[in-house]
Amino acid sequence: xxxxxxxxxxxxxxxxxxxxxxxxxxxxxxxxxxxxxxxxxxxxxxxxxxxxxxxxxxxxxxxxxxxxxxxxxxxxxxxxxxxxxxxxxxxxxxxxxxxxxxxxxxxxxxxxxxxxxxxxxxxxxxxxxxxxxxxxxxxxxxxxxxxxxxxxxxxxxxxxxxxxxxxxxxxxxxxxxxxxxxxxxxxxxxxxxxxxxxxxxxxxxxxxxxxxxxxxxxxxxxxxxxxxxxxxxxxxxxxxxxxxxxxxxxxxxxxxxxxxxxxxxxxxxxxxxxxxxxxxxxxxxxxxxxxxxxxxxxxxxxxxxxxxxxxxxxxxxxxxxxxxxxxxxxxxxxxxxxxxxxxxxxxxxxxxxxxxxxxxxxxxxxxxxxxxxxxxxxxxxxxxxxxxxxxxxxxxxxxxxxxxxxxxxxxxxxxxxxxxxxxxxxxxxxxxxxxxxxxxxxxxxxxxxxxxxxxxxxxxxxxxxxxxxxxxxxxxxxxxxxxxxxxxxxxxxxxxxxxxxxxxxxxxxxxxxxxxxxxxxxxxxx
Amino acid sequence: xxxxxxxxxxxxxxxxxxxxxxxxxxxxxxxxxxxxxxxxxxxxxxxxxxxxxxxxxxxxxxxxxxxxxxxxxxxxxxxxxxxxxxxxxxxxxxxxxxxxxxxxxxxxxxxxxxxxxxxxxxxxxxxxxxxxxxxxxxxxxxxxxxxxxxxxxxxxxxxxxxxxxxxxxxxxxxxxxxxxxxxxxxxxxxxxxxxxxxxxxxxxxxxxxxxxxxxxxxxxxxxxxxxxxxxxxxxxxxxxxxxxxxxxxxxxxxxxxxxxxxxxxxxxxxxxxxxxxxxxxxxxxxxxxxxxxxxxxxxxxxxxxxxxxxxxxxxxxxxxxxxxxxxxxxxxxxxxxxxx
Numbered sequence: 001x002x003x004x005x006x007x008x009x010x011x012x013x014x015x016x017x018x019x020x021x022x023x024x025x026x027x028x029x030x031x032x033x034x035x036x037x038x039x040x041x042x043x044x045x046x047x048x049x050x051x052x053x054x055x056x057x058x059x060x061x062x063x064x065x066x067x068x069x070x071x072x073x074x075x076x077x078x079x080x081x082x083x084x085x086x087x088x089x090x091x092x093x094x095x096x097x098x099x100x101x102x103x104x105x106x107x108x109x110x111x112x113x114x115x116x117x118x119x120x121x122x123x124x125x126x127x128x129x130x131x132x133x134x135x136x137x138x139x140x141x142x143x144x145x146x147x148x149x150x151x152x153x154x155x156x157x158x159x160x161x162x163x164x165x166x167x168x169x170x171x172x173x174x175x176x177x178x179x180x181x182x183x184x185x186x187x188x189x190x191x192x193x194x195x196x197x198x199x200x201x202x203x204x205x206x207x208x209x210x211x212x213x214x215x216x217x218x219x220x221x222x223x224x225x226x227x228x229x230x231x232x233x234x235x236x237x238x239x240x241x242x243x244x245x246x247x248x249x250x251x252x253x254x255x256x257x258x259x260x261x262x263x264x265x266x267x268x269x270x271x272x273x274x275x276x277x278x279x280x281x282x283x284x285x286x287x288x289x290x291x292x293x294x295x296x297x298x299x300x301x302x303x304x305x306x307x308x309x310x311x312x313x314x315x316x317x318x319x320x321x322x323x324x325x326x327x328x329x330x331x332x333x334x335x336x337x338x339x340x341x342x343x344x345x346x347x348x349x350x351x352x353x354x355x356x357x358x359x360x361x362x363x364x365x366x367x368x369x370x371x372x373x374x375x376x377x378x379x380x381x382x383x384x385x386x387x388x389x390x391x392x393x394x395x396x397x398x399x400x401x402x403x404x405x406x407x408x409x410x411x412x413x414x415x416x417x418x419x420x421x422x423x424x425x426x427x428x429x430x431x432x433x434x435x436x437x438x439x440x441x442x443x444x445x446x447x448x449x450x451x452x453x454x455x456x457x458x459x460x461x462x463x464x465x466x467x468x469x470x471x472x473x474x475x476x477x478x479x480x481x482x483x484x485x486x487x488x489x490x491x492x493x494x495x496x497x498x499x500x501x502x503x504x505x506x507x508x509x510x511x512x513x514x515x516x517x518x519x520x521x522x523x524x525x526x
Numbered sequence: 527x528x529x530x531x532x533x534x535x536x537x538x539x540x541x542x543x544x545x546x547x548x549x550x551x552x553x554x555x556x557x558x559x560x561x562x563x564x565x566x567x568x569x570x571x572x573x574x575x576x577x578x579x580x581x582x583x584x585x586x587x588x589x590x591x592x593x594x595x596x597x598x599x600x601x602x603x604x605x606x607x608x609x610x611x612x613x614x615x616x617x618x619x620x621x622x623x624x625x626x627x628x629x630x631x632x633x634x635x636x637x638x639x640x641x642x643x644x645x646x647x648x649x650x651x652x653x654x655x656x657x658x659x660x661x662x663x664x665x666x667x668x669x670x671x672x673x674x675x676x677x678x679x680x681x682x683x684x685x686x687x688x689x690x691x692x693x694x695x696x697x698x699x700x701x702x703x704x705x706x707x708x709x710x711x712x713x714x715x716x717x718x719x720x721x722x723x724x725x726x727x728x729x730x731x732x733x734x735x736x737x738x739x740x741x742x743x744x745x746x747x748x749x750x751x752x753x754x755x756x757x758x759x760x761x762x763x764x765x766x767x768x769x770x771x772x773x774x775x776x777x778x779x780x781x782x783x784x785x786x787x788x789x790x791x792x793x794x795x796x797x798x799x800x801x802x803x804x805x806x807x808x809x810x811x812x813x814x815x816x817x818x819x820x821x822x823x824x825x826x827x828x829x830x831x832x833x834x835x836x837x838x839x840x841x842x843x844x845x846x847x848x849x850x851x852x853x854x855x856x857x858x859x860x861x862x863x864x865x866x
Contacts, residue, residue, distance in 0.1 A: 397643075456850070499736060521744060522736065522738075522747030
């Protein structure tokens with residue numbers, strides 16, 4: 001038997017510190033231990049860690065009551081280095097789950113031979129008072145060289161069976177692993193299995209077994225059916241689901257597909273699967289769905305005129321980061337390779353719900369989901385009260401956003417350094433920007449005002465008017481409108497400004513003037 | 527005086543004209559902001575004044591009019607933590623030649639480095655400098671020609687705050703050169719022509735590529751420093767028996783990487799005008815306008831005698847109002863002297 005009981009390390013048994021997110025670069029949000037709380041996973045300049053956020057529902061927005069953060073070990077993280085740059089769906093997301101017994105569960109990755117965070121080492125489980133490192137042994141097996149890279153064995157998805165207290169997770173070419181904490185979380189029973197594609201059985205992974213990918217396809221994702229507790233497996237050779245006799249059957253519509261993820265939830269039950277494969281240096285991705293027990297069909301994208309549009313998902317090179325289900329709707333966090341485009345895709349009984357926007361199916365910064373043009377990294381359904389299921393998204397650089405009305409309005413929660421009232425401080429975030437970068441102008445008004453923001457060169461020549469006489473509201477923290485009040489390093493004619501220091505003036509119509517500073521490293525121009 | 531008024535109005539009209547090209551977003555602010563408090567007080571006019579210092583910067587041809595070794599220092603503190611200054615030394619070589627060195631400096635001594643996470647990482651002091659080495663030849667009693675070579679060094683001072691990127695702090699530009707001519711027509715009139723920022727490359731353009739990181743993790747940047755045609759006129763006379771002078775300069779910035787661009791959208795025209803009046807013996811006041819920046823200056827010449835030798839030197843002060851940004855800058859001081 002290859003199974004070994006992993007050693008549990010109680011690391012950082014400390015009082016959770018800091019009333020702020022670990023970082024505004026967040027990669028996952030998940031329900032917290034009680035209603036109105038949520039977990040946030042961050043990885044920023046200072047390191048990686050988690051934050052437990054307690055929320056309260058206000059009249060018009062979701063308010064933060066408290067935040068408690070703690071860091072992972074500096075040499076480890078939960079977000080691997082290729083999360084934006086990998087080209088197929090299975091490793092372009094950060095898996096996570098909230099489980100009753102183990103708490104918030106995310107992968108644990110260390111540094112590989114080239115000092116990159118791409119070495120799966122186990123998983124973290126985080127409860128209110130501690131971060132638990134759970135190293136996992138790598139079963140000693142014989143692998144084809146095509147699957148020898150560490151990330152071929154990374155955790156792709158978690159699923160937790162509350163009735164049996166078993167945490168399941170997929171491990172790529174190593175199949176799936178069960179982490180049974182029905183006895184005690186300090187004495188788990190760990191088992192590894194591979195799928196036998198021929199007879200649909202789940203075979204125990206024996207020591208020195210030679211894993212043949214065509215017979216034991218890599219398992220990229222898994223999910224538990226909320227009504228039957230049956231496992232669904234997203235594999236390199238199709239989508240499988242467990243049957244009443246515990247064996248696995250292949251879903252006919254996806255029998256030849258490379259299925260990189262499967263998500264189940266909602267009322268009625270929706271099963272969403274993603275296929276993603278490289279063909280001639282191009283990623284081909286599709287979204288599939290089974291609605292209320294029906295056969296799997298490719299997700300329909302209708303435009304605002306009701307006309308069906310083909311290949312919307314694949315044309316954009318999207319991949320799914322996560323799916324949140326609220327009643328009969330599914331909210332898919334999607335992003336393109338390198339994150340140039342990201343947002344939420346909403347699915348109802350017919351298919352993707354469009355809205356009046358240049359990217360008709362994508363709810364992003366223009367729909368207020370994010371507070372600036374950044375990458376949306378994940379989504380989750382969060383119980384805000386006993387009656388209200390909220391929606392929360394994480395983003396790369398803009399903290400998290402929470403909606404109490406299924407995405408109609410959003411509250412943005414992020415770390416913000418205090419700025420002085422009446423334009424007393426103008427803070428550029430970040431103050432050093434690169435080509436194609438953006439720097440937000442952060443300021444605070446004491447009253448509702450008309451604001452003008454301009455950028456000047458060192459020799460005080462006006463090079464850019466960002467906004468002119470626009471109305472901004474009084475706010476206890478910031479009055480900036482992040483979707484408009486930013487400088488992109490360009491002058492008024494859209495040309496990148498030369499490398500150097502620039503000065504940003506914010507004026508209101510009450511005689512207040514504030515100055516901020518920003519440095520651009522320039523862009524290409526001649 | 528009518529001619530002066532006409533020229534002034536033309537220069538102001540150039541300054542206000544709406545042009546597509548935007549000078550502020552282009553490389554070269556250190557050069558545009560000038561040197562020396564004395565010249566700043568009269569609108570940064572200096573290219574047609576044979577006594578303007580540092581000559582290697584204003585117009586290398588001025589160096590041919592030097593008769594003794596001179597030095598100049600300038601330091602200023604502008605609003606928003608902007609510091610600046612210049613230093614120059616120049617003198618005569620042989621009967622007809624002059625040589626000079628100048629260095630111009632601009633910086634910001636309190637730049638907060640804030641990361642994407644809204645955390646202040648520290649305070650940087652970026653600075654930008656240009657060095658000039660000029661040579662001049664006196665063609666006649668009234669004419670001089672000159673050339674100066676210039677090279678910039680910029681230091682952004684931010685690399686220590688970024689562990690995950692190998693950022694570059696310092697950037698050195700390739701050598702460019704400037705050509706100048708000055709003619710002292712008579713006791714009253716002088717004129718000058720200066721062509722700045724030519725380079726030993728295609729189209730004679732001062733173009734460079736900068737790579738902000740050694741690991742190529744940051745997109746490289748390309749820049750062109752505009753070629754400048756600067757034409758200056760000086761007029762000296764007396765008013766109530768006291769010396770008065772008027773100075774004007776028209777500048778054309780060609781914002782294009784071409785030898786010559788005829789598209790007016792690729793040009794920015796600005797003007798400078800300044801007046802200086804010796805209100806008391808050795809004491810002068812000056813007024814000026816550089817583009818849309820207004821200035822006021824005071825100066826006094828001291829004569830110190832050490833042994834048998836006179837060591838004259840000027841002390842200058844300038845007040846500058848940067849009108850586009852509504853900023854007052856009351857701290858600009860300069861000294862220039864002649865070594866016997």
